[in-house]
Amino acid sequence: MALTVSGVILFAVICLxxxxxxxxxxxxxxxxxxxxxxxxxxxxxxxxxxxLDGVSHAIASIHT
Known part of the structure; x- marks a missing residue:
């Protein structure tokens, strides 16, 4: 749920x-x-x- 809400906020900011x-x-x-x-x-x-879940897990698994 938190990932979905943060995704919505991210795309809302991009659209704005x-x-x-x-x-x-x-x-x-x-x-x-x-x-x-x-x-x-x-x-x-x-x-x-x-x-989208797969992409978010792939991004989260990237270690800098």
Whole structure:
């Protein structure tokens, strides 16, 4: 749960920076958010979540 919340916050900050910088318009941003909500309710959501979990574990296992 904490990883999911931190991921949401990270992507929200990225989207806000892109909106403020003029690289992303408001309507495409809204469309992307709505697409995310619809995608989360499909049968592909567990596959996407496991892929994100794998990436986060790979990043966490990198020792500097």
């Amino acid at each position: 920076l892109l909106l403020r910088g003029g690289y992303l318009r408001v309507l495409p941003a809204i469309a992307a958010v709505l697409f995310g909500f619809l995608l989360a309710s499909t049968g592909m959501a567990p596959t996407i979540q496991s892929g």
